[in-house]
Amino acid sequence: MAEDRAARERATSPRPAVDLTDRQRSVLRAVVEDYVLTAVPVGSKALVTRYGLDVSPATVRNAMAELEALGLLTHPHTSAGRVPSDLGYRLYVESLMREAELDRTDQLMIRHQFSQVQLTSNEWLRLAASILAGSTRSASVVTPARARRARFGHLQLVALADGTRLLVLVMADGNVSQRRLDKHALDRAVPDQALDQVGLDEAANILNTELAGLSAPQVRRRAGRLGPLSGWIAEVVAGVLEESDSLVVEEVFTDGIVNVLEQPEFAEGSKLRPILEVIQRSDFLQQLVPVLTRRGGVHVIIGRENSNDAMHEVSLVFAPYGTPDRALGLLGVLGPTRMRYPRAIPTVRYLSTLMNELINSEYGETQ
Numbered sequence: 001m002a003e004d005r006a007a008r009e010r011a012t013s014p015r016p017a018v019d020l021t022d023r024q025r026s027v028l029r030a031v032v033e034d035y036v037l038t039a040v041p042v043g044s045k046a047l048v049t050r051y052g053l054d055v056s057p058a059t060v061r062n063a064m065a066e067l068e069a070l071g072l073l074t075h076p077h078t079s080a081g082r083v084p085s086d087l088g089y090r091l092y093v094e095s096l097m098r099e100a101e102l103d104r105t106d107q108l109m110i111r112h113q114f115s116q117v118q119l120t121s122n123e124w125l126r127l128a129a130s131i132l133a134g135s136t137r138s139a140s141v142v143t144p145a146r147a148r149r150a151r152f153g154h155l156q157l158v159a160l161a162d163g164t165r166l167l168v169l170v171m172a173d174g175n176v177s178q179r180r181l182d183k184h185a186l187d188r189a190v191p192d193q194a195l196d197q198v199g200l201d202e203a204a205n206i207l208n209t210e211l212a213g214l215s216a217p218q219v220r221r222r223a224g225r226l227g228p229l230s231g232w233i234a235e236v237v238a239g240v241l242e243e244s245d246s247l248v249v250e251e252v253f254t255d256g257i258v259n260v261l262e263q264p265e266f267a268e269g270s271k272l273r274p275i276l277e278v279i280q281r282s283d284f285l286q287q288l289v290p291v292l293t294r295r296g297g298v299h300v301i302i303g304r305e306n307s308n309d310a311m312h313e314v315s316l317v318f319a320p321y322g323t324p325d326r327a328l329g330l331l332g333v334l335g336p337t338r339m340r341y342p343r344a345i346p347t348v349r350y351l352s353t354l355m356n357e358l359i360n361s362e363y364g365e366t367q
Contacts, residue, residue: 018070018091026053027063028072029096032084036338039264041081086303089315089337093300099342102350106135110354119174119358125253128331128351133256136317136344138335141279142253145173145322145329145359150244152211152219152237157200165200167233169240172213173322174359177240181233189232199229206230207237216241252280256333265313265336274310275334284308285330292320292330298349303337313337317344319352322359331355 020028030051034042044060047053053060064082067073072088084092110131117123125142132140151172158166165181186195193199207230211219216238223234257276266272278284292299301316317339318332331351333344 018072018087020067020070020091023055023059024063024067025096027060028067028084028088029092031064031067031073031082032088032092032096035083036340039338041076041083043081046081084337086305086337089302089341090305093302093341093345097342099345102135102346107350110350114354114358122251122253124355124358126255128355129253129255132331132333132347132351133259135347136333136335136340137256137259138333138339138344139256139260139279140254140331140333141285141318142331143285143329144175144251145355146175146244149215150175150241152214152241155204155207155211155233155237157204157233159195159197159200165195167236167240169237171241171244175244177244179236179240181236186232190229193229195229203229203233207234210234211237252285254279260314260335263336263338265338271313275314278308278310279334288318288330292318298345298352300341300345315339315341317341317348319348321352321355323356329355 027047030047030053031042034047034050044057044064047060048055048057064073067088068075068082071085072091073082074085075082113127113131114124117127122144125144129140129142132138132142152169153172153174154170156168158168160166164183165186167179167181169177169179171177206226210222210226210230211234214222219234219238219241223231223238225231226234254276257272260266260272298317298319301311301318303315304312306312306314306316313336314334315337316332316334318330320328320330322328332348333339335344
């Protein structure tokens with residue numbers, strides 16, 4: 001079943017139109033895996049020695065030359081060895097790598113870690129980023145799951161010791177927003193109404209009944225039919241929902257940047273800075289949302305397959321989590337194109353599946 005799912009995911013990615021002989025496939029796989037391991041351009045003699053290829057170095061050298069002619073390997077001018085091209089990595093990911101499910105022990109450990117944090121807090125997003133980075137030795141990126149249109153879930157109103165009132169709004173997708181209510185504006189709106197905790201609880205109960213599942217425009221329309229206090233608070237709620245609607249990617253959780261800095265490709269930290277700036281920009285991640293949603297599963301973007309020039313030295317392994325009709329977030333890892341794809345892909349897939357389960361168990365299958 002897992003193999004079928006992986007095959008379906010790969011079928012949605014651009015497939016290189018290259019037919020290789022068995023020998024060429026074996027040599028390309030060996031070159032990719034050796035270069036991922038060593039970061040040193042690969043020579044024919046090293047492949048024969050390390051991978052037990054039952055042919056001579058000259059035969060391997062000829063196969064490498066053929067692969068270079070096909071655009072699958074490149075030949076750095078300062079070295080006699082060869083390295084994979086973006087197309088070579090793509091063919092490896094699509095049809096050559098030996099991918100395994102995440103180890104059962106790792107799965108149980110990850111599930112246990114998630115059981116220790118609250119789903120409605122940002123801690124589980126930080127945990128997901130930490131697990132992805134640690135497991136893949138790459139940089140991780142996680143965004144909160146957000147609905148395409150924010151909807152009212154549940155409201156609490158709290159009288160604080162300093163005399164102010166706090167509005168805590170849990171939206172239908174689980175995101176939480178807090179707002180201190182303007183005391184003077186509230187006093188002017190309802191001069192004759194008690195604003196102690198009992199009065200606030202009564203208003204909250206009314207709003208939780210009247211506004212359940214409504215979007216910002218619907219809340220504004222309903223506000224006019226409510227009493228003075230409930231109507232005034234409903235207008236505040238509508239404003240909070242509208243702010244949420246304007247933020248497709250509100251926050252980005254990252255971890256493991258040091259893992260990328262430790263790679264020889266990015267020994268100069270200045271090379272990584274523009275990449276991190278792109279990842280932190282909400283518009284870049286927003287552009288990934290429809291691509292990942294349309295194709296589903298794990299999506300791999302290698303080097304120059306990315307339309308953003310700053311990302312040509314890295315690969316992204318990303319997946320959506322949540323459901324497109326309710327709330328959708330992104331999670332994945334970033335690293336040099338010389339990435340451990342057989343580890344990164346199943347790790348991202350497992351975290352995506354687990355977070356889907358957590359969302360559904362917490363909020364139910366439907367909203």
